[in-house]
Amino acid sequence: MKLRSSLFILALTLLTVFTFLMLSVDCRYASAQTESKKASDKAQPKSDKVLVTFVEIGSVNCIPCKAMQPIMKAVEEEYKGQVKIVFHDVWTPKGKADAMKYNIRIIPTQVFLDKDGKEYYRHEGYFPKDDVVKVIKMQGVK
Numbered sequence: 001m002k003l004r005s006s007l008f009i010l011a012l013t014l015l016t017v018f019t020f021l022m023l024s025v026d027c028r029y030a031s032a033q034t035e036s037k038k039a040s041d042k043a044q045p046k047s048d049k050v051l052v053t054f055v056e057i058g059s060v061n062c063i064p065c066k067a068m069q070p071i072m073k074a075v076e077e078e079y080k081g082q083v084k085i086v087f088h089d090v091w092t093p094k095g096k097a098d099a100m101k102y103n104i105r106i107i108p109t110q111v112f113l114d115k116d117g118k119e120y121y122r123h124e125g126y127f128p129k130d131d132v133v134k135v136i137k138m139q140g141v142k
Helices: 002-043 063-078 093-101 129-137
Strands: 052-058 083-089 109-113 119-124
Touching: 052 063, 052 093, 052 129, 063 083, 063 129, 083 093, 109 129, 119 129
Parallel strands: 052 083
Antiparallel strands: 052 109, 109 119
16 A cells, blocks of 8 residues: 555656646747848848737637638738738647737637737637727728
């Protein structure tokens, strides 16, 4: 009985250490990705015409996320030059880091950024095109 108890405590300790190590690696990876993204953002000149960046955080395997794809494409075509569309797949390493950056709780989540890159609106779940258009027009998109 004493041996069983000792083995259980040892296994629990090893599991705890492993979990903390994995979380630490994930956080370091996310931090490195964020720093890399900041560096690339500084290197790219910003367009004065883009009034809204529409960030969609989801997955290519998620049914509501798939339903958002035609909406994003239509908005991108209809408001070309005024609205920039960005999609992050949370099931990829880079997308996972982006999900952490935006504090995503569920997918899909839409984050709308103004021309200065500041978040001004957020929506969780499927978002109909008419509602997306209302949100982007809040920033002067015509």
